[in-house]
Amino acid sequence: MQELISYKSSLVLGILWLLFVAERVLPAAPVVAAANGRRLLRNLSLWLCNSLASLLIVLPVTLFAAGHARYWWSAWLPSWSWLLVDLLLLDLWIYWWHRANHRLSWLWRFHRVHHLDQWLDVTSAVRFHFGEVILSALVRAAVIFCFALPVSSVIIFESLILIVTGFHHSNIRLPKKLEYWLSLLIITPSIHWVHHHVEQRDTDSNYGAICSFWDRLFGSKSATVRTPDMQIGLDQSSDQGLLQLLAAPFRLESYRR
Numbered sequence: 001m002q003e004l005i006s007y008k009s010s011l012v013l014g015i016l017w018l019l020f021v022a023e024r025v026l027p028a029a030p031v032v033a034a035a036n037g038r039r040l041l042r043n044l045s046l047w048l049c050n051s052l053a054s055l056l057i058v059l060p061v062t063l064f065a066a067g068h069a070r071y072w073w074s075a076w077l078p079s080w081s082w083l084l085v086d087l088l089l090l091d092l093w094i095y096w097w098h099r100a101n102h103r104l105s106w107l108w109r110f111h112r113v114h115h116l117d118q119w120l121d122v123t124s125a126v127r128f129h130f131g132e133v134i135l136s137a138l139v140r141a142a143v144i145f146c147f148a149l150p151v152s153s154v155i156i157f158e159s160l161i162l163i164v165t166g167f168h169h170s171n172i173r174l175p176k177k178l179e180y181w182l183s184l185l186i187i188t189p190s191i192h193w194v195h196h197h198v199e200q201r202d203t204d205s206n207y208g209a210i211c212s213f214w215d216r217l218f219g220s221k222s223a224t225v226r227t228p229d230m231q232i233g234l235d236q237s238s239d240q241g242l243l244q245l246l247a248a249p250f251r252l253e254s255y256r257r
Helices: 002-025 037-068 084-103 104-113 122-126 128-147 151-169 176-183 189-195 213-217 244-249
Strands: none
Touching: 002 122, 002 151, 037 122, 037 128, 037 151, 037 244, 084 128, 084 151, 084 213, 104 128, 104 244, 122 151, 122 189, 151 213, 176 189
8 A cells, every 4th residue: 555655646747747838838828926935835835735635534444434334345346347437437526516615605615725726737736625525524434335346446546636637637739639639538737727717607617536527517618619729716805814714714804616
């Protein structure tokens, strides 16, 4: 397990670093003033807070749920298919969890911190409030327990989700045909940037994390096409400093738009 976690961390960090370099060499949208050094430091600081929360809370909760689950349903599945089924279940769960974060005001208070970012790049993929990370882990633990998901599947899924979210938050320029074919199966930058558009009808759409077909299946796909000058963030809201972001969910102004 320690080796698996170590390999996961090395692989994810390596790929995120490559994406970070690639989006600066081949940007899809012109870099604006909002993408400044302070913003990068702020996003990485939030990531460090989340890493600490993961070590202290997320990992123990996940191990507890997996350790107390009863593996009642995987017996009738072919041995080669269990991992794929696990990954699809977790991706379906995170689709509905993401959708709930936009629909329920008490969840939106935490998720709003992610959407206050006024520019998107790889660091946006790790910019979340620690409260959202902890709440997500607690709900996911119930999914892990109910469906008897092994820890190995959860770790593989976490690796995939970090890589894919880094990819679809990135400002990397892809050939149009390549992005089109990729978008039929996975979430690409052209899809997810629309989710961060200041227009609320777009913010409340495109909830998928890895697979793009959930939005088509459940009717949440936006018809808006991404443009290079698309305005990112929340209408009439500006980004804030680190301490303000950490306190934001507990202030009255963090209401549902």
